Amino acid sequence: MQPYPPQQPPGGGGEPWPQQPPRPPVQVPFQYGQAPVPPKRKAPFVVAGIAIAVVLGVIAFVVVNNDHRSPVEWAKAQPSQAVAGDCIKVISASTTDARVEKVDCTSPDAVFKVGTKMDGTHEQCPSDSYDTYTQSGRGDEFTLCLMLNAVEGDCFSHVSSGTTAKVACTAADAEARADKVVNGEAAESACPADTGLTLVYPEPGETLCLNEVTGT
Structure with a gap:
């Protein structure tokens, strides 16, 4: 797994975290x-x-x-x-x-x-x-x-592709771990400042705090 790029905590100074550029939709002939x-x-x-x-x-x-x-x-x-x-x-x-x-x-x-x-x-x-x-x-x-679909402690592989899967946190391909799941609140501030990735879901009202799985 490639190492994470340098980052700055949310709300902190310095350069912002890099963003994934949008890509055009997949085009398929006669697609439904x-x-x-x-x-x-x-x-x-x-x-x-x-x-x-x-x-x-x-x-x-x-x-x-x-x-x-x-x-x-x-x-x-x-x-x-x-x-x-x-x-x-x-x-x-x-x-x-x-x-x-x-x-x-x-x-x-x-x-x-x-x-x-x-x-x-x-x-x-x-x-x-x-x-x-x-x-x-x-x-x-x-x-x-x-x-x-995560609870605290769940780990995921292949988070950079469309084949994301739940795996054991000790698995060789484990990349991201849900360290905190906040129900009833959808805000970046619900995660610690040093969280690797914060996912905010206004519906149904949930915040997911993900961090890199480090070697054990």
């Missing part, structure tokens, strides 16, 4: 929808959100449903059924075969949680801390503002 790269974040290390395009259309159930669930179970897991508080698993972040689905929030695959859901695909999430998933077409257009 897409999840654009999230806005730039102030952070001492690069955190890239989900960059996926949802390529849909008429897809046979037998092709998509390869885990032997019933049609009803499969339908309930679709992102169109997600509401605030539901958890999301990224199955594939490929621009040609991108899939996400609802999962139980206690699942190790539940890396993201829906902070808020909005109708339409041009809405802005309440802050730059969210990752954004959008889907459009056939009258079913919506935006999911996704937050990390």
Whole structure:
């Protein structure tokens, strides 16, 4: 893992933390929808959100449903059924075969949680801390503002890609640790001044304080 760039505490003097420059949305021919790269974040290390395009259309159930669930179970897991508080698993972040689905929030695959859901695909999430998933077409257009599904002590790998995963903090690929989760308050001031990355989620009202996982 590359070392974090130099940083200054929030509110302190000196140069500001480097920001991840925005990138254009992924373009896919005949795409049904897409999840654009999230806005730039102030952070001492690069955190890239989900960059996926949802390529849909008429897809046979037998092709998509390869885990032997019933049609009803499969339908309930679709992102169109997600509401605030539901958890999301990224199955594939490929621009040609991108899939996400609802999962139980206690699942190790539940890396993201829906902070808020909005109708339409041009809405802005309440802050730059969210990752954004959008889907459009056939009258079913919506935006999911996704937050990390974390409790204090959780560690994550691949935070600089769309393949973020929960891992043991002792794992070789562990990069970021949730040292503090503040429920009921969405403000950078909720985290200690020396926090590596502060994620502020106005909906539902939560602040996540992340720091680099150092070697053990």
